[in-house]
Amino acid sequence: MKFKWLKWPAIAISALSLGYGCDVAHRMSAHDCKREVGSDIYIGEICYLSNEDGMLFRLYDRRSGELLAERTYKNPYPRLFWNASNVVYDSSASEGKGYVDFPPTWLDKLRAKLP
Secondary structure (H helix, E strand, O other), X not given: OOOHHHHHHHHHHHHHHHHHHHHHHHHHOOEEEEEEEOOXXXXXXXXXXXXXXXXXXXXEEOOOOOEXXXXXXXXXXXXXXEOOOEEEXXXXXXXXXXXXXXXXXXXXXXXXXXX
């Protein structure tokens, strides 16, 4: 077969696309959202997801309302902790996870624009 080498990359791309599609559908199930003004610049939002203890954190620009960062995580007791350099959305996380730095990185902003 002439294009035999294309088989495995096509399978990998299909699997990644399916996983991403499921993640999008999961985030769309967000409900019971609560917003909290953290500073003159940012607003945080915590929403419950359909899975057990699933949470969605979103960070918005206070002036424009633009979504700047979005994270999913598991925590049965959601709470935001604001300080001068970041917002902690998951206090039980380890290894540098569970917070978003101020200002959010270009990667945070790019991911927030994707569905």
